[in-house]
Amino acid sequence: MPLDFSVVSREVNALAALYRPEERVRLLREAQNLLRRADPDKVRDRLSERKERYPWLVANPVRSLAETFPVPALPPGGYSVVASDGSNIPPDRHSPVQYCILSISKVVLTYGERPAASLQAETEMLYGDENLYVDGVPLQGELLGAKMAVRELQVLLGTARSAPRPRVALHDGTLILWRIQGQKELLPHFTIPFRDALDGFAEESIPLLSYISYPGARDLCNALRVALCETDPTACATCRSGERELCEFLGRLRDRELLQEFLAARHRTDLFATVSDVVKDYGDQNAIHFCYLDVGGEIARVEMPKWMVEDAQALDFGLSVVLDQCALSGDNPPYPLALMEAHEAAVIDMGTRRVVDDLMEREFARRGLPYIRSGKDRSKRRRGV
Amino acid sequence: MTERIGEIIETSSFLFVGESFALNHPPALGSLLKVQTGPGEWTFGVVALGKTVAVDPGRQPVRRSKPDAYDETVYAKHPELEHLLRTVFTVVPVGCLDGGRMTQRLPAHPPPMHYSVYECDPGEVVLFSERLLYLRTLAAAQTDAPVEQVLAANLRWTHEARGRDEKWLHRAAMEVAALLQQDVERLLGVLYAVDPEA
Numbered sequence: 190m191p192l193d194f195s196v197v198s199r200e201v202n203a204l205a206a207l208y209r210p211e212e213r214v215r216l217l218r219e220a221q222n223l224l225r226r227a228d229p230d231k232v233r234d235r236l237s238e239r240k241e242r243y244p245w246l247v248a249n250p251v252r253s254l255a256e257t258f259p260v261p262a263l264p265p266g267g268y269s270v271v272a273s274d275g276s277n278i279p280p281d282r283h284s285p286v287q288y289c290i291l292s293i294s295k296v297v298l299t300y301g302e303r304p305a306a307s308l309q310a311e312t313e314m315l316y317g318d319e320n321l322y323v324d325g326v327p328l329q330g331e332l333l334g335a336k337m338a339v340r341e342l343q344v345l346l347g348t349a350r351s352a353p354r355p356r357v358a359l360h361d362g363t364l365i366l367w368r369i370q371g372q373k374e375l376l377p378h379f380t381i382p383f384r385d386a387l388d389g390f391a392e393e394s395i396p397l398l399s400y401i402s403y404p405g406a407r408d409l410c411n412a413l414r415v416a417l418c419e420t421d422p423t424a425c426a427t428c429r430s431g432e433r434e435l436c437e438f439l440g441r442l443r444d445r446e447l448l449q450e451f452l453a454a455r456h457r458t459d460l461f462a463t464v465s466d467v468v469k470d471y472g473d474q475n476a477i478h479f480c481y482l483d484v485g486g487e488i489a490r491v492e493m494p495k496w497m498v499e500d501a502q503a504l505d506f507g508l509s510v511v512l513d514q515c516a517l518s519g520d521n522p523p524y525p526l527a528l529m530e531a532h533e534a535a536v537i538d539m540g541t542r543r544v545v546d547d548l549m550e551r552e553f554a555r556r557g558l559p560y561i562r563s564g565k566d567r568s569k570r571r572r573g574v
Numbered sequence: 575m576t577e578r579i580g581e582i583i584e585t586s587s588f589l590f591v592g593e594s595f596a597l598n599h600p601p602a603l604g605s606l607l608k609v610q611t612g613p614g615e616w617t618f619g620v621v622a623l624g625k626t627v628a629v630d631p632g633r634q635p636v637r638r639s640k641p642d643a644y645d646e647t648v649y650a651k652h653p654e655l656e657h658l659l660r661t662v663f664t665v666v667p668v669g670c671l672d673g674g675r676m677t678q679r680l681p682a683h684p685p686p687m688h689y690s691v692y693e694c695d696p697g698e699v700v701l702f703s704e705r706l707l708y709l710r711t712l713a714a715a716q717t718d719a720p721v722e723q724v725l726a727a728n729l730r731w732t733h734e735a736r737g738r739d740e741k742w743l744h745r746a747a748m749e750v751a752a753l754l755q756q757d758v759e760r761l762l763g764v765l766y767a768v769d770p771e772a
Contacts, residue, residue, distance in 0.1 A: 517651065517652065
């Protein structure tokens, strides 16, 4: 049945009334003033002194909290940008046969005297318990996501190795496998191959940047809460501070909102280390760092391994390629063109999913084996009236 | 053998569509093409439409030019476009070569999907266009293109391919006049499109 729009309309009104722009603007200005005057040493010290980790992620400043830098113009001559993305057909509990299909794209766009493009994808089919379970846990949800992240990074490395120089590798989304960090025993299955791939980028000095559009992270806002608090930043229930209103506002604010109208166009913030536990398994040279970048119409988060933070040339070149790719997308807000094509090259559309299912069913029928999907799934497909 | 210029991606008894190997370069409107359908068997057809579209119908082409980068520079700045766009052309089958005989009737079967589309050499054009029955098939074709313009384009193209054969053009114009005698507006449309100075 369709939605009851009289309800939706009434609630939309009520929802919009909750937003009080004047209040928000005042607190945002206070938050940005705090960002300018906060002491990065205090944040660093409190992070290193604390024994147990904060219940939220805190940006650990490499140098400053508030300094910003223009991204240099792209050096003359061309470049290659390599990107990868993934799509999958997950194991389906309504199907009599358990399998999983991964589609990992590998896109190379080369600019300069000899422009060229390669838009391809690798297909991988997984079946059998040894491939569909990790230490007895089914490969689905967050584990499948982590598996995809590993394969995307491996394919990205393999593609980048043979791309014309100078080259930059772009990864979509975060480099922090935080979704599986609670599953301690399973972690090595993912973090070890992930670290090996990260090592590969470092060994060949291939700049690797991960691009997060419209980031939801609050790491920098949380760093300001740590800087603001004179007692324990996690003991909010007993807090009597006069700064409580600003602190609570920071707890709801996202970094991209804090930096809107703070970062100038084509500028980046200073660099920060992530304090995610899972990153410790990546090895010191690959510890994930990040900055925010104004790409013109949007604040993006860009993550990178630590070795790039220490290699100004790789960092500047990588970020200038990101901005050039955003300019080439022609969209507003912009998005790196190579990542857009990587997504398009990887995607498994509904038609393809049906073809795979039909293939499976026909092969089973040919061998005289029953292939009966669940009653619920059949009823959803048939939708009889 | 003449050059392969494309591959069939849609086929039926009355129309087939080829994808051009060269982006933005479909064969000329009205030109004669051929497809080998078996040993010594060829289908001949006339190009009725050429267009360049997105490979994925769900993705619309968007503006790519900048004040300092337009026309062919757009393709240098966007090498991916060669993979995301494609040029296709529609062909009206008008005759076939079977057992060494050139006939101006529709072949019994549509040319097979994914088969190659070739240009015709001048000798084949002369041989095929000696008889003009094919103009009737062309005039009756159900295509997205205005038929008069396709007829006119074929007359112009064949006239050139036959070494500016004025006699042939006169004969073809008479054939079209006979064909469209009940519809003077359409006839004038063809004749003006063949020679606007006339």
